[in-house]
Amino acid sequence: MVLGNYKSAVAARSTDKGILSASQDGGIVTQLFAFALDEGIIDGAIVAGQGAEPWMPEPVVATTRAELFAARGTRYTISPNMALIKEATRSYGLDKVGIVGTPCQMQGLRKAQLYPIGMRDVPDKIALAIGIFCMENFPYQGLETMVEDHCTVKMESAVKMDIGKGKFSVYTERGGLSQIPLKLTHKYEQPGCHVCLDYVSNLADVSTGSVGTPDGWSTVFVRTKVGDSVWARAVDAGCFETKPIEDVKPGLELVTKLATDKITKNQKTVEARASFGVKADGSGKALRNPYL
């Protein structure tokens, strides 16, 4: 169950060279949203656009291919995409909203769908939710420290950042590559990530990430009826090149391992929080458990 419920899992990449030219891996999110926009499945999508500082994402509502393309690629810091979920249905007037997000953002989305306390008229307008794999995230200042102090690259000189094979890598515009062991980055992780019990966006319609597939490809889980329908249509339309996940290395085995590692580690954190302090009688005094 560490991978959540899913109807199918495949290796995939976009067939659009334009998308692949600046996508993080297989261009799944950009391609699927572009297809959904073209087909009227969504009126727009909340994606991580460019913010006020280099490599700072800012949630934007993309209603055109150009706006989607401008948001390609991964930024390893927080883009609070859920902040726009109601606004997308109001100021932007969207009836069918697409949203991409991390596992925790998918959790916020589904909670908003079932308990729309401050989310009037939002639940019925969620048309396509794409989740990404996520081990943890970094506050902007944390990322800045990793890139500028540890990798000695100016934020504005970096053209791509990547996490894989135990390393954090920064590529520069002059072709330079600066890498540090992932271990060095752990202290900069966002604390709130350490209680997260989801690695592969179990609650998305479709979730995707690089882990499990070769460079340039992505692993895709198709989870819900909505996801199944949109994915099938996109594949039929020739948007994606796919391979059975069983035929690629390292495959689901690695995804399962990393998911298990994350969940086991964070479950321990949740448990440790239950007796973080000490009461007068010597027993443990708890920090708040969000899952109770």
Next chain:
Amino acid sequence: MANKITVGHVHMSGCTGCLVSLADNYEGLFKILDDYADLVYALTLVDVRHVPEMDVALVEGSVCIQDENAVEEIKETRRKAKVVVALGGCASYGNITRFCRGGQWNQPQHESYLPIGDIIDVDVTLPGCPPGSQAIRNVCVMAYLLLQGSDEQKALAAAYLTPLMNLAKRGTEACGCDLMYDVINQGLCMGCGTCAASCPVRAITMVYGKPQIDRDMCIKCGACYAQCPRSFFNFDVINEFESITELIGAAMGQGGE
């Protein structure tokens, strides 16, 4: 349909926005009234002058403790209703009425407004200003399933309502500050932005991945904290979002697949 439950809307000191939010389910409201619930009390919609016996009381507004009628009516509501729902920010937390200091025309002596939970025991708290129409709809459907459903439906409804019952136990004070005290200070915030979207007065902006609360703007409705995925997150319910959404859709007579 047989075995409808009885529901009343009890109006304390509120703006009727919560009732309007219920009504904004449009045909869904008719479906609820046709199949699941008889509206036995609602000053704006039903010609009944005294609080009758009912299964579920949806209470809107806070209680002015200098208003004898209001105090008597909320106590009567507790005596007559099996389940009391604090509907919206005022009933739950006082909301904007927390800022009242009296002196207003034409009852200047009315200066103390309390969330209903400070006067009576509350079973379910549904915050927000107003609570989303679909949230009220979901609570109505779940209340029906809890009282009249099959065993399986009763279990689902109980699981669905549990976090809202826990909110009722949590207390009668709410503020945007809850995001600091109970989420960020507790090391639980991951910057998803849900709180910012839920705020009815746009008092929350996301700055460097964390909510920044304009505390002078906050009306204390409780929506942000209740909506936060790190305030409560019941995997047993939310993991089933697809089937529950279909169930509610079917209950509302929407075709579905």
